[in-house]
Amino acid sequence: MNASGLVELSRLQFAATAMYHFLFVPLTLGLSVLIAIMESVYVMTSRPIWRDMTRFWGILFGINFAMGVATGITMEFQFGTNWAYYSHYVGDIFGAPLAIEGLMAFFLEATFIGLFFFGWDRLSRRQHLATTWLVAIGSNLSALWILIANAWMQNPTGAHFNPDTMRMELDSIGAVIFNPVAQAKFVHTVSAGYVTGAVFVLAISAWYLLQGRHVEFARRSATVAISFGLAASLSVVVLGDESGYMLTEHQKMKIAAIESMWHTEPPPASFTLFGLPDPAARKTRDEVKIPWMLGLIATRSIDQPVPGILDLVADAKQRIEDGIPAYTALQEVRRSPGDAAARATLAAHVGDLGYALLLRKYVDDPAQASPAQIDEAAWDTVPSVRSMFWSFRLMVGLGFFFIGLFAVGFLLSTRRKIAESTRFLRVAFWTLPLPWLAAEIGWFVAEHGRQPWAIEGVLPTFLAVSPIPTASVALSLAGFVIFYTILAIIDFYLLRKYVRIGPAA
Amino acid sequence: MERQSVASGSHTIPPAARRRGTAREIALALTVKACLLAALYFLFFGPTHRPPAGPAATAAALIGPAGHKDQR
Numbered sequence: 001m002n003a004s005g006l007v008e009l010s011r012l013q014f015a016a017t018a019m020y021h022f023l024f025v026p027l028t029l030g031l032s033v034l035i036a037i038m039e040s041v042y043v044m045t046s047r048p049i050w051r052d053m054t055r056f057w058g059i060l061f062g063i064n065f066a067m068g069v070a071t072g073i074t075m076e077f078q079f080g081t082n083w084a085y086y087s088h089y090v091g092d093i094f095g096a097p098l099a100i101e102g103l104m105a106f107f108l109e110a111t112f113i114g115l116f117f118f119g120w121d122r123l124s125r126r127q128h129l130a131t132t133w134l135v136a137i138g139s140n141l142s143a144l145w146i147l148i149a150n151a152w153m154q155n156p157t158g159a160h161f162n163p164d165t166m167r168m169e170l171d172s173i174g175a176v177i178f179n180p181v182a183q184a185k186f187v188h189t190v191s192a193g194y195v196t197g198a199v200f201v202l203a204i205s206a207w208y209l210l211q212g213r214h215v216e217f218a219r220r221s222a223t224v225a226i227s228f229g230l231a232a233s234l235s236v237v238v239l240g241d242e243s244g245y246m247l248t249e250h251q252k253m254k255i256a257a258i259e260s261m262w263h264t265e266p267p268p269a270s271f272t273l274f275g276l277p278d279p280a281a282r283k284t285r286d287e288v289k290i291p292w293m294l295g296l297i298a299t300r301s302i303d304q305p306v307p308g309i310l311d312l313v314a315d316a317k318q319r320i321e322d323g324i325p326a327y328t329a330l331q332e333v334r335r336s337p338g339d340a341a342a343r344a345t346l347a348a349h350v351g352d353l354g355y356a357l358l359l360r361k362y363v364d365d366p367a368q369a370s371p372a373q374i375d376e377a378a379w380d381t382v383p384s385v386r387s388m389f390w391s392f393r394l395m396v397g398l399g400f401f402f403i404g405l406f407a408v409g410f411l412l413s414t415r416r417k418i419a420e421s422t423r424f425l426r427v428a429f430w431t432l433p434l435p436w437l438a439a440e441i442g443w444f445v446a447e448h449g450r451q452p453w454a455i456e457g458v459l460p461t462f463l464a465v466s467p468i469p470t471a472s473v474a475l476s477l478a479g480f481v482i483f484y485t486i487l488a489i490i491d492f493y494l495l496r497k498y499v500r501i502g503p504a505a
Numbered sequence: 506m507e508r509q510s511v512a513s514g515s516h517t518i519p520p521a522a523r524r525r526g527t528a529r530e531i532a533l534a535l536t537v538k539a540c541l542l543a544a545l546y547f548l549f550f551g552p553t554h555r556p557p558a559g560p561a562a563t564a565a566a567l568i569g570p571a572g573h574k575d576q577r
Contacts, residue, residue, distance in 0.1 A: 063534075070539075081550045087558060088559065088563045364569055467566070468554075472549065475549070
């Protein structure tokens with residue numbers, strides 16, 4: 001297999017582990033808050049049914065947490081082995097939030113999860129409630145640090161390139177933490193987790209109600225899930241809109257690909273509700289557009305254009321050409337560290353160095369690149385338009401479906417008809433896998449849409465990969481598949497077993 | 506009815522014994538997972554599997570042999 005095969009296999013391995021890990025994360029985020037709400041009601045009302053609800057959903061939370069915790073650590077294994085140049089190049093920035101997340105997970109989350117499970121008979125009600133909220137806060141804060149790290153890959157800020165150490169170095173931890181992309185991603189991601197938790201509780205409660213088992217328990221659980229889920233699903237859409245605005249600020253190509261927008265959309269920019277992207281012809285057929293909507297989402301205005309793929313490729317071409325002097329200057333600085341002129345040239349063009357690196361796919365020395373090679377490299381900045389277009393619409397469609405589901409559930413719940421509405425309960429039960437599907441698609445849009453960059457505009461993915469034998473990546477990928485399959489079977493077995501037992505568990 | 510715990514008396518196995526069973530199953534699953542993770546680490550990701558990636562190696566990878574100080 002060639003070098004491109006090694007890159008694709010390494011990407012597949014990382015994607016597989018990340019997507020598997022994210023099967024557990026959203027449920028942890030959502031259930032932790034839901035059980036904290038249930039226990040708060042228990043402490044306020046002293047009704048045992050709320051304690052039983054907290055304990056039962058707490059057991060399912062515990063199984064999910066036990067199976068999910070540390071499945072993400074395999075991604076960190078891969079940074080050192082499969083992505084060695086990436087780790088060196090950006091480890092100074094990327095390592096800090098990952099380390100903080102690890103500390104937070106082990107010292108805050110893990111400690112209080114222990115107290116949550118083993119503290120029922122040892123802590124007062126209020127102390128136990130505080131513990132449960134700290135579990136929820138700890139889980140959400142862990143997510144924050146991971147998303148800060150991820151957001152830095154989408155919008156690298158607060159750092160500069162040091163040619164002597166050949167790495168990006170941190171200037172401002174504040175800029176990394178308060179990266180606007182991180183804030184938008186965090187609220188969007190945790191809200192999606194809350195929807196997952198709400199759908200999980202609602203679906204299992206619906207199953208009990210359909211079977212006529214644990215009716216009072218299931219009715220109350222469903223009511224909590226519906227109220228929480230309605231607020232969360234509305235938040236996902238509103239906060240997702242904020243993520244869309246951030247894309248226009250920092251990742252214009254991603255939003256152009258999501259919209260399959262080949263030409264710059266003049267103001268007021270319209271949103272493509274439906275269309276058939278045709279990348280070969282560089283056009284979108286049979287478009288159905290909603291006037292003004294893209295302008296409002298992407299620019300918060302009706303008087304600004306939204307750039308299309310063709311114009312962005314032209315920009316990328318210009319940046320590649322502007323980056324070539326930085327590349328040549330970097331070579332000079334590496335040969336002669338005292339060369340002040342080369343350092344000045346590098347400093348002047350360093351912002352486009354990453355674009356010049358795109359040429360390494362076609363030519364050993366970018367300074368020797370032909371116009372055709374520059375053109376090819378510029379077109380590499382366009383992610384897969386068709387998959388982005390459809391994935392995004394599927395994710396958004398699911399988001400609106402959840403709003404509809406919870407809105408109907410809310411109406412039924414306020415009329416006290418939820419236990420009798422068989423059709424709603426069936427739909428609610430079969431909705432169970434959909435939030436996971438939406439979350440995985442969301443990550444696909446975020447990460448696949450970032451290609452060809454490992455770090456947006458700074459480091460191309462194909463240069464970040466380690467020079468290790470392809471066979472060893474294939475072998476470790478097989479190891480992951482076996483490992484995760486075993487875990488998935490255990491997880492499914494335990495969850496199914498305790499759901500079947502019911503609140504008596 | 507509302508004030509009665511739904512957990513009480515709805516199963517023949519005493520709650521304490523059931524909780525011990527749950528704890529045992531989760532502990533077993535965690536042990537299996539820790540062993541598998543350790544196996545993955547030692548088989549594929551330990552220090553011997555990691556390529557060197559200091560400034561010189563990174564320069565060579567990103568900007569070619571010309572960027573390696575030793576290539577002068």
